[in-house]
Amino acid sequence: MAKYSLSINGKKFSIEAEPDTPLLWVIRDYVGLKGTKFGCGMALCGACTVHLDGEPIRSCSTPVSTLKAANRITTIEGISANTDHAIQKAWIEAQVPQCGYCQSGQIMSAVALLKSNPNPNDEDIDAAMSGNICRCGTYPRIRKAIHRAADLIKESGNTTGK
Amino acid sequence: MSFETNHTSRRDFLKISGKTSALLAIGFSLPIAGKAEEIKKLDTSALSMGLELNPYILISDEGKITLFNARPDMGQGTYQSLPLLLAEELEVTLDQVEIRNTDGQGKYGSQLSGGSSSIRTRWMPMRKAGAAVKEMLIKAAAKKWNVSEAECYAEKAKVFHKPSGKSYTYGELVEEASKLEVPKDPKIKDPKDFKLLGKSVPRPEIPSKVNGTAVFGIDSNVPGMLFVSIERSPTILGKVISFDGSEALRIKGVKHVIKTERKMPHRAVEAVAVVADTYWAALKGRRALKIKWDAEGSDKISTDKYFENLRELAKTEGFEYKDDKAGDFAKAFGESAKKVEAQYETPFLAHAPLEPENATVWVQGDKVEIWAPIQGPDGLIPQVAGYLNIKPENVKINVPFMGGAFGRKAYNDYVMEACHVSKQIKAPVKVIWTREDDMTQGPFRPGMLNAFQGAFDAKGALTAYNHKIVGGSIQHQVFGNPLKNVPDDWAGEGSGLGDSPYEIPNRRQSFHLAETDIPIVWWRSVYASTNAFGHESFIDELAHSAGMDPLAFRLNLLADSPRFSRVLQKLAQKSDYHQKLPENKAIGIAIARSFATIAAHAVTVSKQGDGVKIEKVVSVIDCGMTVNPDNIKAQTEGNIVMGITAAIKNGITIKEGKTEQTNFHEYNVLRMTEIPAIEIYVVDNMEAPGGVGEPGLPPIAPALCNAIFNLTGKRIRTLPFDIDKIV
Ligand code: FES
Ligand code: FES
Numbered sequence: 001m002a003k004y005s006l007s008i009n010g011k012k013f014s015i016e017a018e019p020d021t022p023l024l025w026v027i028r029d030y031v032g033l034k035g036t037k038f039g040c041g042m043a044l045c046g047a048c049t050v051h052l053d054g055e056p057i058r059s060c061s062t063p064v065s066t067l068k069a070a071n072r073i074t075t076i077e078g079i080s081a082n083t084d085h086a087i088q089k090a091w092i093e094a095q096v097p098q099c100g101y102c103q104s105g106q107i108m109s110a111v112a113l114l115k116s117n118p119n120p121n122d123e124d125i126d127a128a129m130s131g132n133i134c135r136c137g138t139y140p141r142i143r144k145a146i147h148r149a150a151d152l153i154k155e156s157g158n159t160t161g162k
Numbered sequence: 163m164s165f166e167t168n169h170t171s172r173r174d175f176l177k178i179s180g181k182t183s184a185l186l187a188i189g190f191s192l193p194i195a196g197k198a199e200e201i202k203k204l205d206t207s208a209l210s211m212g213l214e215l216n217p218y219i220l221i222s223d224e225g226k227i228t229l230f231n232a233r234p235d236m237g238q239g240t241y242q243s244l245p246l247l248l249a250e251e252l253e254v255t256l257d258q259v260e261i262r263n264t265d266g267q268g269k270y271g272s273q274l275s276g277g278s279s280s281i282r283t284r285w286m287p288m289r290k291a292g293a294a295v296k297e298m299l300i301k302a303a304a305k306k307w308n309v310s311e312a313e314c315y316a317e318k319a320k321v322f323h324k325p326s327g328k329s330y331t332y333g334e335l336v337e338e339a340s341k342l343e344v345p346k347d348p349k350i351k352d353p354k355d356f357k358l359l360g361k362s363v364p365r366p367e368i369p370s371k372v373n374g375t376a377v378f379g380i381d382s383n384v385p386g387m388l389f390v391s392i393e394r395s396p397t398i399l400g401k402v403i404s405f406d407g408s409e410a411l412r413i414k415g416v417k418h419v420i421k422t423e424r425k426m427p428h429r430a431v432e433a434v435a436v437v438a439d440t441y442w443a444a445l446k447g448r449r450a451l452k453i454k455w456d457a458e459g460s461d462k463i464s465t466d467k468y469f470e471n472l473r474e475l476a477k478t479e480g481f482e483y484k485d486d487k488a489g490d491f492a493k494a495f496g497e498s499a500k501k502v503e504a505q506y507e508t509p510f511l512a513h514a515p516l517e518p519e520n521a522t523v524w525v526q527g528d529k530v531e532i533w534a535p536i537q538g539p540d541g542l543i544p545q546v547a548g549y550l551n552i553k554p555e556n557v558k559i560n561v562p563f564m565g566g567a568f569g570r571k572a573y574n575d576y577v578m579e580a581c582h583v584s585k586q587i588k589a590p591v592k593v594i595w596t597r598e599d600d601m602t603q604g605p606f607r608p609g610m611l612n613a614f615q616g617a618f619d620a621k622g623a624l625t626a627y628n629h630k631i632v633g634g635s636i637q638h639q640v641f642g643n644p645l646k647n648v649p650d651d652w653a654g655e656g657s658g659l660g661d662s663p664y665e666i667p668n669r670r671q672s673f674h675l676a677e678t679d680i681p682i683v684w685w686r687s688v689y690a691s692t693n694a695f696g697h698e699s700f701i702d703e704l705a706h707s708a709g710m711d712p713l714a715f716r717l718n719l720l721a722d723s724p725r726f727s728r729v730l731q732k733l734a735q736k737s738d739y740h741q742k743l744p745e746n747k748a749i750g751i752a753i754a755r756s757f758a759t760i761a762a763h764a765v766t767v768s769k770q771g772d773g774v775k776i777e778k779v780v781s782v783i784d785c786g787m788t789v790n791p792d793n794i795k796a797q798t799e800g801n802i803v804m805g806i807t808a809a810i811k812n813g814i815t816i817k818e819g820k821t822e823q824t825n826f827h828e829y830n831v832l833r834m835t836e837i838p839a840i841e842i843y844v845v846d847n848m849e850a851p852g853g854v855g856e857p858g859l860p861p862i863a864p865a866l867c868n869a870i871f872n873l874t875g876k877r878i879r880t881l882p883f884d885i886d887k888i889v
Contacts, residue, residue: 001414018414021442029389029440034381035374037565039516040597044826047516076374083373091372095364095792098800099237100371101378101516101565129834133826135516135566136237137803139837141796 005069008033009078019065023057024048026064027075035076035104039133046132049105050075056112058131076104079111086161087111090149098136106132110146114161119150218291219248225333227252227259227319232270233280234263234537235367236515236567237800238855239793240280242365244288246789247281250358251292251350253316254332256366263561266539274538276572276684278757278853281789285851286350293348295339302338303330353787353848362792367563378565379535380594382522387590388417389441390583391448394424394433394603397460397819398679402432402453409450410436415443418587419451425549425578426605426681427640435583441594460819463679465510465609468816472611472632472676476505480630480672481649485659489668494626498617502707505614506696507880509813511607511685512829517565518600521580524590529556530581535564537572549578550585568804569684573605573640601829602821606814607685608634608678612657612696616666616704624704624719627666629657629697631689632674634682649673656690656756656860657697663726664701664719680816686804687856690756694860695809695867695881698752702868703877712868713739713751729753729762729782729845736843737764737780747777750869752861757853759785763802763865765838767873773886774870776806776838783842783858786849794854795842801858802840807832809863810885 006013008031015030027036027050036059039047043058050059051074052067067073079085083092087110097103106129113120113128120128125146134142153161220228229248235241245261264270272283296316303321304311313324322329353359370376395401407419418437423430436447495501521534530550536542539559547554564571580593595603610633617626635650637643643650650673655661658671685691705715713734720726730753734740739749746769753762766778779802788794811830815822823829867878874888 017440018442018446020446021440025440025442032383033374034377034383037378037517038380038594039518040826042597042825042827045516045597079373083369088369088372092364092368095368095796097237097368097371098239098796099235099516099564099566100367100376103371104374107372126835133516133831133833135514135568135804135831137800137832138796139803139832139834140799140840142834143837 002065004064004067006067006073007069007071008073009075017064019063021064022060023050023062023064023067023073024059027059033075033077037101037104039102044133045102046105046109047102049108049132051108051112054112054115056109076107079107080162084162085111086149086152086156087114087145090145090152093148094141094145096138096141096145098138102132102134102136106134106142110142110149111161113146114150114153118153118159120146218288219252219295221295221332221336223333223336225319225331227254227332229259229261230264230270231261232264232273232284233275234273234539234561234564236275236537236564236571238275238280238797239365239790240275241367241563242363243281243789243793244284246358246363247284247288248292250356251289252296254319255358256363258319261366264539265561266543266559268540270540273540274572275567276537276569278759278855278857281851282758282853289350290348293350294345297345297348298339298342299332299335301342302335306330306335306338360788360791362790365793377562378517379522379533379562380517380520380565382533382560382562382592384522384524384533384590387522387592388437388439388587389444390435390437390580390591390593391441391444391596392422392424392433392435392579392593392599393448393451393453394599395431395455395457396602397455397457398463398816399457399460399819400431401456402434403456404454405434406452407434407436409452410447413443413447413450415439416447419447420583420586422579422582422586424575425582426575428642428681433579437583437587437591445596457819463816463819465680465814465816468609468676468678468680469507469611472609475674475676476611476613476630476632478674480632480674481647483649483654483658483671483673487659488670491626491628491668491670494668495615495617495628497619498626499620500618500707502616502704503614504700504703504879506612506699508610508692508695509881510609510680510816511808512601512604512814512823513568513570513685514601514829514831515564515566515568515570518597519570519576519595520593521577522590522592523577523580523584525550525581525585528552529558531558531560532577533560533562534577535562535567535571536574536577537564537567542574542577545574546578546581550581568686569688570605573683597826598824601823601825604821605681605683607691608636608682610689610692612693614696614700616700618708622708624666624708626668627664628670630672630674631693633676634678634680635675636682636684636688638675639678639682645675650675653689655688655693656754657693661755662697663723664716665722666719686801687756687859690754690856690860691805691808694752694754694756695863698754698861698864699867699877699879702750702864702871716753725784725849726753726755726760729760729784732843732845733762733764733780733782736782736841737766739764748869748873750865750867750872752865752868754857754860756857756860758850759783759852759854759857761798761857761861763861765862765865765869767866767869769873771886773884773888774873776866776885778839778841779862781840781842781858782845784845784847784849785852785854785857786847787851788844788846789851791844794844797854798842798858799840801856802862803832803837805859805862806866809866809881809883811882813882
C-alpha cells in the first residue's frame with residue numbers, strides 16, 4: 001500500500017492503494033464516483049475514459065502510481081455542474097444514449113475533441129471517437145451530436161463548452 | 163433512480179405515496195387461469211392485507227404521482243414507454259411523475275424484457291389503468307363541485323370544470339376518488355387525441371445518462387460489501403481437481419478463497435472465487451490462484467465439429483412445422499422443372515453487453531437481497547428461492563438500469579453464483595465478470611445452419627420451397643423441453659409462413675435438433691436473425707435464378723400481403739432503388755417480419771480495394787401504432803449496427819472446449835469509422851403495436867449480402883465474412 005494524493009474534478013483526495021491499482025477502480029470504489037465505467041479492462045472500449053490534464057485517457061489501464069498530485073483528473077461528473085456542457089446539451093437534444101453505459105466515456109472523448117478542435121469534420125470525429133465502443137450502436141447520433149455541440153459552442157461564443 | 167428507493171415493499175409503498183389515508187393505487191389482478199385482466203382498486207386497507215394486486219399508479223394527497231415500469235430497461239426504452247402509456251390516459255406528463263421499476267413480485271405480472279414484447283403486451287392494459295384512474299378523479303371532482311361529470315375534463319394532473327374554469331389537482335381529489343368503485347371498462351382515448359403517444363417525447367432518464375448519475379447494476383453499493391472475482395473452468399466441461407489459494411491470500415486485501423459453482427439452467431460448473439475488500443485485489447488474487455482442472459470431455463467440443471454435425475443433420479428430414487396452408491412440398495419439388503438449393507451458416511455469438519455481468523447479493527439466513535442488472539426479476543425470484551431453498555417472499559430484488567443485455571441478462575447464472583458466494587462467506591458481495599469471463603463463458607447465440615430448396619414449374623412459377631433449420635435449441639437446453647418428434651416452436655421466428663407470407667403454394671419448414679454442451683441462449687432477435695439471413699438470401703438467389711429483379715420478384719410473391727408490399731414500395735422509393743447506379747455501386751434489399759413488426763433494409767455498397775464498403779442503409783419499419791417514433795429509429799439504428807457487426811466481425815469459435823475470443827481485440831464490434839449513412843422511415847398506421855427492440859436486426863445481413871452479390875457476383879452464404887476481401 002502507498003499513499004496517493006489526487007485531484008479529481010477540482011477536489012483533493014488522499015487515498016491508500018496498491019501502486020498497480022488502475023485509476024478506474026480508484027475513481028469508482030475509493031472516491032465513489034460511479035459515472036466512469038468498466039467495459040474491458042484492456043484499453044479497448046473507452047468506457048473508462050477520463051481526462052488527465054485535459055487529455056482523454058483510459059483509466060482502466062492507468063495505474064494510480066503513475067499519477068502526480070499536480071495532475072488534474074476530470075471525470076464525467078466534473079464536466080459541468082448542471083448537465084449543461086454543450087456536449088451534454090447536444091447529447092440530450094439528439095437523444096443519443098440507449099442503455100447509456102458507454103456514454104460517459106463517449107462524452108469524455110467528445111469533450112476533449114471539441115476542446116482541441118472546435119470545428120471537427122467527420123474524419124476528425126472518426127479519429128477521436130473510434131476508441132469508444134457503443135454496443136447499442138448509437139454512433140450515428142454521437143456524430144450528429146458532436147456537430148451540433150460544435151455549433152452550440154460557436155453560437156454561445158464560450159469555447160469552454162459551459 | 164437509486165437502489166435505496168426503487169424497491170417497493172409495502173412499507174415503502176406507503177412512504178412513496180405520502181399520507182397513507184389518501185392513497186389511490188390502481189392495478190390489475192393477475193390474469194390467472196385465463197381470467198381476463200380486470201382493474202381493481204387498491205386502497206390502504208387492501209395494501210395492509212397484502213392483496214394480490216398490481217399497482218401501477220400511485221397518487222398521494224400531496225399530489226405526488228408515481229408510475230411503475232414493469233419491464234427492466236436495457237436501453238430499449240421501457241423506462242419511458244410503459245409509463246407513457248399510463249400517462250397518456252391519466253392526463254399527466256412525465257415531468258409530473260416519478261418512475262419506478264417493479265421488483266419482480268408476482269402481482270406485477272410478467273416482468274421479462276424479452277421478445278420485443280413490452281409494448282405489444284402492455285399497450286391496452288396500461289392505457290386502461292391510466293384511463294380508469296382519470297375517470298375516478300373526474301368523478302370525484304364532479305361530486306365535490308356538485309356538477310355533471312360531462313362538464314369536467316382532466317389535463318396535466320388537474321381536473322377542470324369547463325363552465326366555471328375551476329380546477330382541482332389530482333392530489334386534492336385522491337381521497338374522494340379512492341372511495342369510488344374502479345370503472346370496469348374505462349373509456350380509452352381515440353388515438354387521434356393522443357398528446358404523448360406517437361410524439362417522440364424525450365426520454366426522461368437521458369440527462370442521467372449524460373452526467374454519470376444513472377445507476378447501473380455494477381454501480382450498486384451495499385455497506386460492508388466485499389468484491390469477488392471468480393475463476394471458472396476455462397473449458398466448457400471442467401471440474402476442480404484441487405486448488406491452492408495460498409498465494410492469492412498473501413495479496414493485500416484478499417479475504418477468502420473458496421470453491422463455488424456457476425449454476426446454469428442445464429448444469430452447474432465448478433469454480434474458485436477470490437473475495438477481497440477491493441475489486442483490484444480480488445482480480446490480482448484470482449491471477450495468483452493455482453487450480454488443477456479436470457477437463458475430461460472438453461477436448462471433443464469445438465464449433466468446427468458442431469458445424470460438421472449440422473451439415474450431417476441437414477441431410478435428414480427433421481421435424482416439420484405443421485401448417486394447413488403449406489401444401490405438398492415433396493410432390494411439387496419432384497414435379498418441378500428447375501431446382502435451386504443452398505445452405506447458409508451463421509456463427510455462435512457473444513452478446514458482449516458493454517456492462518459485463520455482475521451481481522450484488524446479500525444472503526442473510528433465510529433471506530436474500532439482490533441488486534443486479536437483470537432482464538426478468540419475476541423469473542429470478544423462484545430460481546433464487548429454489549437454489550437457496552428459501553421462501554420466494556424472502557427474495558428481494560432491486561432492478562437498476564442495465565448497461566445493455568441483448569438476451570444475456572435473462573440468463574441468471576451470474577446472480578446465482580453471487581448467491582452461492584455470499585451464503586458461504588455470510589457477507590454482502592459484488593461479483594463482477596471481466597470482459598474475458600463474459601466472452602469466453604457463454605451462453606452464446608447458437609451456431610445455425612439453414613438449408614433451402616426452391617423449385618420452379620415449367621412456366622417459371624415458384625411452386626416449392628423448403629427450409630430446414632438446423633442447430634441448437636434454446637428451449638431444449640435452457641428449459642429442458644425434450645423436443646421428441648416435434649420442432650422447436652420458437653426456432654421458426656422470422657421465416658415461417660406466419661412471418662413470411664411469400665405466396666409459394668408448397669412450403670415446408672422443419673427443425674433439426676443438434677444437441678450441444680456449448681451453453682446457448684437467445685441473442686437479440688434470436689432465431690429470426692439466423693433464419694432471415696438464409697431465407698432472404700435464398701429468395702434473392704431464386705429471383706436471380708428466375709431472371710427477375712429481386713424487388714419485383716418479392717412484390718410478385720406478396721401481392722396478397724398489402725402491409726408487406728407497402729413497406730417494400732416505400733423502401734424502393736426512399737432508397738431510390740430504381741436509379742441507375744455507377745459500375746462500382748450496387749443496392750440490395752431484404753425484408754423480414756419478426757416479433758409482430760415488419761422491417762426492410764436497402765443497403766448500398768461500393769467497391770473498395772479488394773473488398774466492399776457499406777455506403778448507406780435505408781430502412782422502413784412498420785410496427786403499427788407507435789409510442790416513441792424517435793426511439794423506434796434509435797432501436798433500428800442499433801439493430802443495423804449490431805446486425806452488421808454480426809455479419810462482418812468475429813463470431814465465437816471454440817476449440818478443444820475453449821473459446822478462442824477473449825476481449826474486444828479478438829471479438830471486434832463496429833466502431834465509429836465503419837458506420838454507414840443510415841436513414842430510417844417509420845410507417846405511420848393504426849395497426850396493433852409490434853415489437854421494436856429486435857425486428858430491425860434480421861434483415862440487415864441478407865440485405866448487405868444481396869447488395870454484395872449485385873455488385874460482385876459473389877454470393878455469401880457463411881457469416882461472418884471479411885468485407886475487405888470479397889474478390
Ligand atoms: S474499460 Fe478501459 S477501455 Fe475498456
Ligand atoms: S448506449 Fe449502450 S453501449 Fe452505448
